[in-house]
Amino acid sequence: MVKKFEAGNYDVIVIGAGHAGVEAGLASARMGAKTLMLTINLDMVAFMPCNPSVGGPAKGIVVREIDALGGQMGRTIDQTHIQMRMLNTGKGPAVRALRAQADKVLYQQMMKETIENEPNMTLLQGMVEELIIEEGECHGVITNTGATFRAKTTIITAGTFLRGEVIIGDLKYSSGPNNQQPSIGLADHMRDLGFDVVRFKTGTPPRVNSSTIDYTKTEIQPGDETPRAFSYETTEFITDQLPCWLTYTNAETHQIIDDNLHRSAMYSGMIKGTGPRYCPSIEDKVVRFNDKPRHQIFLEPEGRNTKEVYVQGLSTSLPEDVQQQILSTIPGLENAQMMRSGYAIEYDAMVPTQLWPTLETKKIRNLYTAGQINGTSGYEEAAGQGLMAGINAARRAFNKEEVILSRSDAYIGVLIDDLVTKGTNEPYRLLTSRAEYRLLLRHDNADLRLTDVGHEIGLISDERYSRFNAKKDMIDAEINRLKEVIIKPNEATQSLLEEAGSSALKDGIRGTDLLRRPEITYNHIKALIPAETELPGDVEEQVEIQVKYEGYIEKSLQQVDKLKKMENKKIPEGIDYDAITGLASEARQKLREVQPLSIAQASRISGVNPADISILLVYIEQGKIAKVSG
Amino acid sequence: MEFDTIAAISTPMGEGAIAIVRLSGDEAFTIADRVYRSGGKQLQSVPSHTIHYGHIVDPKTDETIEEVMVSVMKGPKTFTREDVVEINCHGGVVSVNRVLQLLLREGARLAEPGEFTKRAFLNGRIDLSQAEAVMDLIRAKTDRAMNVAMNQMQGRLSRLVQSLRQEILEILAQVEVNIDYPEYDDVEEMTLTMMMEKSQYVRDEVEKLLKTSEQGKILREGLSTVIIGRPNVGKSSLLNSLVQENKAIVTDIPGTTRDVIEEYVNVRGVPLKLVDTAGIRETEDIVERIGVERSRQVLKEADLILLVLNHGEELSDEDRRLFEAVTGMDVIVIVNKTDLAQEIDLEEVKQLSGDHKLVTTSLLKEQGVDELEEAIASLFFDGSVDLGDGTYVSNSRHIALLHQALQAIEEAIQGAEMGMPVDMVQIDLRRTWEILGEMIGDTVQESLIDQLFSQFCLGK
């Protein structure tokens, strides 16, 4: 038995220094809370166990949101990427998204350095074995060396470490990602505390040595030429980019997989955890879509100072020898040397309906969980939750009100609401289709949506805030100007319109109306009726989007109005669902489990139907009357 | 939800030919203004608690539907404490139904039974003692209506709506994949042209359906529902209780002959013209009494027969002959007076009834009427009534939703014509899909994501 000793008092303790942990810890420290961050291996801070890439549809918007709220992910990837691309540029502004290929090692170094330089932060290597729980409240943690840390609030961001098990073909062993030490004591402790736990699974493809790839047989995928950045603070852009490469599987590849299916952990029954549908292994893809003659394989460099290349599209739990055979069938990889084999990992995740929308557990006060431990998958999903948990844990420590983002505020709001309201039966990934107001939740307007909140909670500096307000004013002023200016049908106008492939004007037209024509951009307008002073690019972009899509935006806003009304109907704390006669029993059970905060949230629970909502409303009103008259 | 504007026909009992369409909710004034014409007068800007003369006009066709008096009442000094508009119509059943229909098309939702009362309560108008009653009402009515919608919406219309939804879902899924997995080249890029084609197809189908409702006689007249049965079994009582249960009586038109009473009621969204074959002399056989010709006529024109039997008496030959007379028709068999000791042979009744629905009631004790309404609604809830000359959409709620779907799909087409980005056009397409889903009680969002992953091969 290791002897326990008192090791210090903090406001907030964060267990884990993955993508959730670093956001949680940094937010907490920056909000002035004395913060301790514990991690199993100090060399693995902000480690990317899977693809060396940040962003993409929905996820990229989360990174922007994190930045608008004062988080770190965007700033760090801006300084450490090897390539960036804006995706979906051919589509509407709502679905545009940025994706960066990361220099994995550099990302970790920079992130660690940022944490080390944070004044209120203590970063420490240590394996937490148990929590200090007294009377349903969490008071701190105890590590395997006996160190006892006390804190007002604690956040667990243990990722895929809880009773992690790595599987490669018929080989299975207890391990965290990338052969790190798994977290078993804490996992058992969570079960002992009575938390509902599920077993999830995910996987990663092999890595190969770049020198052994014949790139002439592949297609090049360069980054964008236009400099891009996630963070609204980034002013210096990386211009020297590295390309990715595209190749394909073929009939031969599929034959090998077919022949060896019985050796795949996925099919031999070795894996019991639920895997995500959106990240199927290659054997999954070949079995489920056996009519497809080929599947895409992207070759992504893991960094500037390494030869390791990530083989996207080949995630697998087949045995190592089969993985090597598969590789050798793929054009460009015939002689590729596999540096690490792909593997699957199974781990414990908490059933997320056990959480409040603040990410505090319902069972234990002052204990929060964030990241993959909550049943999600992905760095951005983890980081978004980490940030919100950090904010709420720090505010609790200072007795301040909680901060909850609505589904109409941010993808982060959608993510957390889905988790705590509906739960998930597979590792949850954000998709743009999960957001019913996605037209409002754009890449370009993350700052407009969230900077106020970031400033209010103290994560956005006054200086940045005043820059933001200036931008907002410029946008409004320019839209107002375009609403008033009449563009006359003179020669200059007509010839510009003709050039743009737009029909000639018969009468004068308002600037905004002309801008609404699909083929007309702000640049055309600018050429005809320039603003007094040249506006910054992001202001012009906002003006264009807000004017062009006003009709659609308006429609979404009306829906949001309805949502807000329902959100404003709060469900009183500690409501006794058993006392409400008339609720259907499934609804009663679900309501008891989820304990929604508002009627809006209640109505999103599956199994709660409109009649139940009506009855709930009546009951709440009844309670009010009873209070008034009694 | 309590957060939208509701409408229903609510006629005060015994006020003859005047029928009122009542609107309540935030958008009551705006919705009313869309169909109300009186010079340039806007109901949203008139003083509260005033009455105005004008016309109800279909904004799409400019057709005048009704000459009306409209009361405008601003919340909270109204029954529901919300903004309320009451449209007083004079023109009888036809135009009142059309006014209601129009309001539903313009954004109101058909009120559920007791919903005005419920709102009054929710907004603090009704005291505690009434609360329990309101909750019971909601449970009983809403649940049953939901169950009917979920379980019994089968048949033609439902299949049609489902296949339309599937068509849309496939477009949606493809657009989503293009968005969420832009680098996957094996998924075809959904183009505006493809979206346009599909959208036009969906629009045409929805329009066809709506045409049937507009041309169909059902909305004008209601489903002709004839109550038959031996003397004294409770036919008139049945009519009365259906009428009282559903305060949505439109009007009572005196029968052309003294011996037929007609009442218009709206049972769970199904408009009925109830015909009570009253006044037949006790001693005579009904079928004979009406005369072979005439009874054939009445029965032939009926869309639905309510055949009433007496629980407290044995089956007679007359009863059996009634069963014969209605073979091949839509029939609901009602065994009434279950409060009396059983004399009737229920086994034989079941056998005679065959496939027809069987409901037992005690109208005296007010029992079983809900089940009867449910039976009526479920018979017609899929909204398609085969009247021999085609399928008609007959349910007010369905018609309103079809109108909304039409509008949404038209907006999608407009967007595509204007060259809006695919993901914008998709917003309206998705709305169409959701609205059609409401028709068949299915709005689960997960199904889109399921479609995504079953249709396409995605992953890292």
Ligand SMILES: Cc1cc2nc3c(=O)[nH]c(=O)nc-3n(C[C@H](O)[C@H](O)[C@H](O)COP(=O)(O)OP(=O)(O)OC[C@H]3O[C@@H](n4cnc5c(N)ncnc54)[C@H](O)[C@@H]3O)c2cc1C
């Ligand atoms: C093999 C694999 C494949 C993946 N594939 C994908 C994919 O295809 N797509 C995708 O989106 N995402 C994928 N992911 C998930 C992605 O890596 C995670 O979602 C993300 O890293 C989660 O971040 P996190 O902060 O929640 O956890 P992690 O990044 O895992 O961080 C957990 C942290 O907790 C610490 N910790 C754990 N237990 C303790 C303890 N007891 N005491 C102290 N510290 C502790 C660890 O040291 C670590 O710092 C994959 C992950 C793995 C492992």
Ligand SMILES: Nc1nc2c(ncn2[C@@H]2O[C@H](COP(=O)(O)OP(=O)(O)OP(=O)(O)O)[C@@H](O)[C@H]2O)c(=O)[nH]1
């Ligand atoms: N005990 C009992 N009496 C009922 C019930 N329903 C109706 N009655 C009574 O039966 C009698 C006849 O009811 P009506 O509704 O007039 O019957 P009817 O079929 O219209 O009769 P005719 O018009 O004369 O053919 C009245 O006295 C009713 O009160 C019931 O469920 N139980």
Ligand SMILES: [Mg+2]
């Ligand atoms: Mg009678």
